[in-house]
Amino acid sequence: MSPTMTTLSLLAMALLAAVLLSALVAVGAGLLARMDGASLPAAVLRAGVAFGASLTLLITLFTLSTSALTK
Template sequence: MSLSSTHLMLLALLLAVVVLAAALVGVAAGVLARIDGASYAAAVLRGGAAFAGSVALSLALLTFVLSA
């Protein structure tokens, strides 16, 4: 199965959207953790975990949708 350049560009744009959305989720989680009284280190860890979880879930969903 060969992918045309249009499909590759679409995949690259979807990947960029996934990363940007996950970054927003991670920042929001870190800020909310800090407001809740967590230390800076704990807030960064929570933000990183939220980012990783968002990326994993988004890529799994994207893979499922594109393979169907």
């Protein structure tokens, strides 16, 4: 079964929402690390780790919910 344009649009919007939410988490983690006294490279590293972890979690949740709703 071929995916419809609506399905692809919703998938793209979900991916965009996941990336934006992960970016927000990364900014917050970087700011909190910097306020805690971390150097700028350490704060950027913590922000990157937070971005990767939250994006992985959100994509996994979207995949799980999509597979649960389509069965």
